[in-house]
Amino acid sequence: MIQAIKLTKRFKDHVAVDGVTLNIGKGQIFGLLGPNAAGKTTIIRMLCGIIESDEGEARVNGMSVQQAKASFGYVAQHFGLYEELSVWENLTFYARMYNVSDESPLFSLLDRYGLTAFKNQLAGLLSGGYQRRLGLACALTHDPKVLFLDEPTAGIDPVTRKSLWDDFYRLSAEGKTIFVTTHYMEEAQRCHQLAFISSGRIVAEGSPVTIKQALGNALVYIINISYLPELHRALLDTTGIILINQFGNELRLVVTPEVKRADLESAISTITGEPCSLAISKPNLEDVFIALTQENPVKH
Amino acid sequence: MITAIIKKEILQLRRDPRLIGLIVVMPLVLLILFGVALKLEPQNVRMAYVDKDASYFSNLIKTGLWSDGYFDLYEVNDKQQIVREIRSGRAKAGLLIKKDFSSLLTENKQPHITFFVDGTMPSLTTAMKYHSDSATGETVTNDMYFLDADAKGVVIAPDPFIMDTEILFNPDEKETWFFLPGVIGVLIMQIALILTGISVVREREKRTLEQLLVTPMSKTTFILGKLLPYIVIALIDFYFILAAGWVLFDLPQPSSHLLLFLLAIIYVAVMISLGLLISLISRTQQQAMFIAIFIIVPSILLSGFIFPLEAIPDSVRPISYAIPFTYFIDIIRGLLVKHTQFADLIGAYASLLFFVFLFIAASIVTFRKTI
Incomplete structure (x- = not known):
């Protein structure tokens, strides 16, 4: 349903998107994951036809983007609502922009996103969560086959995020293809397919399960220890450590399989002066994400 | 604290090179222009x-x-x-x-x-x-x-x-007969340029434009949809101001109401489409305001509204003829004060109409369906 073939975009000398190829099937929820400035928004805008690519081609529903405009919806990061218009006025405006004159589906959209009670309220006065719901509703007035959502749950509380995702699954079950950009791991876990992007290039892609294996046979060791700068410095110099990540009183180390557990334990206890026992685990999405996209990756 | 605010304001201004260009270049251009143009001594x-x-x-x-x-x-x-x-x-x-x-x-x-x-x-x-x-x-x-x-x-x-x-014509040399018809045009120019001048930049700044651009609408749809409501509003405003002139200042009646209406609608369309063009080439509302002022000030001074065209030297005269307001002044004084025949005004009408097409065409060409 969505195809990108070697999409490339340059801004002056900076290559924002570098030969990105994607192929997304019907009914999928596809997540484009990447750190800030990795090129996520540029890719989604090229796929929606509001930025022209310098090279490559984008196709939606088997058509060129410009021809496909009536068959997809897009919610930008700032969800483009007219703040001076009411919820209903926003909804009917976007419906008319897509040549939808039948109002009955709009009522079900209001109902679906819990906006019926706010029908006559000005969009600018809605809370952030409801503005997002309205943005989504506005993008669905013409019952599109494909939906592009740029960071649809940024700045949203976990409860609202879950309810939005429940809705994304419903839309996908109805056969709609959904393209989301995000940098939340929790959100990435929920996608059917993922692509990790770093500095404009795809560095890994596949289902969340396959992506977790993107670091090969890397292992994760966990120690209960509070942050210790000397330890961090020492570990940075240790070969085979891919990622060091502190969570409160827990230190998480992603390492190559060559690193021996006993060596690591003794190395750590020399620094801390205490016996050390490492718990073992497997890389999660966040480990993979950070390891693949961090600017100065720790060498394998 | 106050220095922090001052510094921040200056930094913000410096980040908008186009605005700095407008602030520095605009007064210079206008100063030179008026220095050359405004001699107040008519010739020929x-x-x-x-x-x-x-x-x-x-x-x-x-x-x-x-x-x-x-x-x-x-x-x-x-x-x-x-x-x-x-x-x-x-x-x-x-x-x-x-x-x-x-x-x-x-x-x-x-x-x-x-x-x-x-x-x-x-x-x-x-x-x-x-x-x-x-x-x-x-x-x-x-x-x-x-x-x-x-x-x-x-x-x-x-x-x-x-x-x-x-x-x-105007044998009593009433200043109001001379100024008021032009004042109507100045007011409409200001209202129209500012009303439409911000209409697209505002959508750009509020990011609703991005959302509009993904819809299947055509460029012409967008341009006309932006123009028509403002043309109607400005037209109503035109007659509102004119009626006030008639009631309060005994402004004369036109030789032909039909020709006056024709002038009103074409002039309003010129100004609204010019405002839209400004809005399309501006990136911020501030820039749009400055460009509007950049147009309004010479329009007032070089159009024959205050100083007769005869007082403007030949070297600057082409600028006068490139100002739509010049033709408006010509027609409205002709209609209200001199009762000029349509045949003698047709050139001025045609010029105004030309500006409408020019500005709309330029708007369609300028408007990109990308952000």
């Missing part, structure tokens, strides 16, 4: 004359008028045509010398000649009256005294001839 004011006498003496008068470069004389057939020339705006003044001028002169019978002036622009009228003195000055009249051979001694004769001044 067109004067239509009829000289039925065509004698040595009538030639003296014409040469006198011609000599200081103020009037630019050309011949027409009869008195009616003088009035027609002034009514159409082709001439600002006229001179009528009758057939018996030299014969009455030689008989010391003090013939009359008539000097016609256009009264629509009181400042120009006053200046023209002042300059008409060169027709009755000594250099002209020296040769016009015919002493009676029988008279005793030297007689200081009264003026050899008398020049009557006839003010055509």
Whole structure:
């Protein structure tokens, strides 16, 4: 349903998107994951036809983007609502922009996103969560086959995020293809397919399960220890450590399989002066994400 | 704390190079332009004359008028045509010398000649009256005294001839008749440019434009959808201001209400489409405001609204003709004060219409369906 073939975009000398190829099937929820400035928004805008690519081609529903405009919806990061218009006025405006004159589906959209009670309220006065719901509703007035959502749950509380995702699954079950950009791991876990992007290039892609294996046979060791700068410095110099990540009183180390557990334990206890026992685990999405996209990756 | 705010404001300004360009370059350009353009001393004011006498003496008068470069004389057939020339705006003044001028002169019978002036622009009228003195000055009249051979001694004769001044249109030289029609145009220009000037940049700043651009709408749909409501609003405003002028200041009625309506709708369309073009080329609302001012100020000063076009040197005159307001001034004074025929205004109407098409076409070309 969505195809990108070697999409490339340059801004002056900076290559924002570098030969990105994607192929997304019907009914999928596809997540484009990447750190800030990795090129996520540029890719989604090229796929929606509001930025022209310098090279490559984008196709939606088997058509060129410009021809496909009536068959997809897009919610930008700032969800483009007219703040001076009411919820209903926003909804009917976007419906008319897509040549939808039948109002009955709009009522079900209001109902679906819990906006019926706010029908006559000005969009600018809605809370952030409801503005997002309205943005989504506005993008669905013409019952599109494909939906592009740029960071649809940024700045949203976990409860609202879950309810939005429940809705994304419903839309996908109805056969709609959904393209989301995000940098939340929790959100990435929920996608059917993922692509990790770093500095404009795809560095890994596949289902969340396959992506977790993107670091090969890397292992994760966990120690209960509070942050210790000397330890961090020492570990940075240790070969085979891919990622060091502190969570409160827990230190998480992603390492190559060559690193021996006993060596690591003794190395750590020399620094801390205490016996050390490492718990073992497997890389999660966040480990993979950070390891693949961090600017100065720790060498394998 | 205050220095922090001051510093932040300056930093923000510096991040908008286009705005700095406008702040620095705009006043400079306008200063130079007005420095060159605003001399306040009209030259080559067109004067239509009829000289039925065509004698040595009538030639003296014409040469006198011609000599200081103020009037630019050309011949027409009869008195009616003088009035027609002034009514159409082709001439600002006229001179009528009758057939018996030299014969009455030689008989010391003090013939009359008539000097016609256009009264629509009181400042120009006053200046023209002042300059008409060169027709009755000594250099002209020296040769016009015919002493009676029988008279005793030297007689200081009264003026050899008398020049009557006839003010055509607005004979009372009412300033309001001159200014108010133009003021309507200035007000509409400001309202229209600012109303539409921000209409697209605001969508850009509020990021609703991005959301609009993904819809299947065409460029023309967007442009026309943006133009039409504002044209209607500005048109209503135009008549509202005009009605206030009629009620409060006794503004004259137009020679034709249909032509006035035609002017209103075309002029409003020019200004609204110009406003839209400004909005399309601006990236922030501030920039749009500055560009609007950049257009409004020279429009007021170089259009013949305050200073007559005759006072603007030839080198700057093309700018006057590139200002839509110039044509509006021409037409509205023609309709309200001079009752000019449509045939004499058709060029100005056509020019305004040309601007409408120019600005809309430029808007469609400028508008990109990308962000």
